[in-house]
Amino acid sequence: MAILVLGGAGYIGSHTVLALLQAGHKVVVADNLTTGYRAALPLEAPFYHLDVRNRAALDKLFATEQIEGVIHFAALSLVGESMQQPLQYYDNNLHGALVLLQAMQAHHINNLVFSSSAAVYGEPEQVPILETDSAQPTNCYGETKLAIERLLFWASQASNLRYVSLRYFNACGAQPDGQIGEAHQPETHLIPLILQVPLGQRQKLAVYGDDYPTPDGTCIRDYVHVCDLAQAHILALNHLLQGGDNAVFNLGSGQGFSVQQVLDCARQVTGHPIPTEIAPRRPGDPARLVASCTKARQQLGWQPQFTQLTDIIKTAWQWHRSHPNGYTE
16 A cells, blocks of 8 residues: 655655655655656656646546555645735645545545645734634635645545644755755745855845844744654654544744844854845734644654754755755756
8 A cells, every 4th residue: 555645746745755765655646746846756656747636637546556545735835926826726725635535535545644834823823823723814825725624624524534734834954865855946935045145046135024023023933844844744644544533733843933043043054144135024924933833742743853943954055055956957
């Protein structure tokens, strides 16, 4: 029996595929390669070039492979773009999840690990954020993730579907041996944007707001290493395969770092001054977003290995320095 990883050629998906293989699982990967890269995948994993909205293609895959569980990463995930193209985001994300669930039900596949997001919370009512806190997304991307979570809940009430939804915070870092890493076009994540300066790809970093109610005036976020995220997906999958209940978990480091702290750490790691300029705040950016990860630690036994920001940025720098153009060189 195999695990299907949808969106497995993307950033977090490819790291999860590698971790699954290293843990002894048989893995099948499907991706439409809109934002993923075939080069990010090991050759031993069977690959299907398909879109999650293509029911016929999913039916063919499920009829060909013996699948016992699905990890679903396939989604559009740019917050700004989601506000400009809401119909596209609902079609790809929500409609894609609906088609997947219909195909899984038809082929009697009941275990699903869903890649959700901290974006479902919107403006936090407290910090650190608990899974039981109010979910009030402030952008279309977060709305589609929350809508899928509700879809999973109701589908599970009416069928044998069992699921875990993983709400993760700021994914970052890269495989320590440099095999794979982060490659987005366009890039929107803070750490890769910072590292573009010492790579000579931009002259300076724009810091969006220095007047937030935080110790240094810049936004505070929770950064979690991509390899720790991959391990959490395996633990969530094992939870389901062992008969565990439906569940929702936050995934983060449980500690917050400001933009200024990330910059200072990157300067230390790279030895580059990394000049900055202050830009206006971006609408909808909360001052603090930090996860409570107690539930994942207690119920899944999740133990993040990359707990120091310096170690996280070192892995990212190793990847970006050796792959300045991602997988396209």
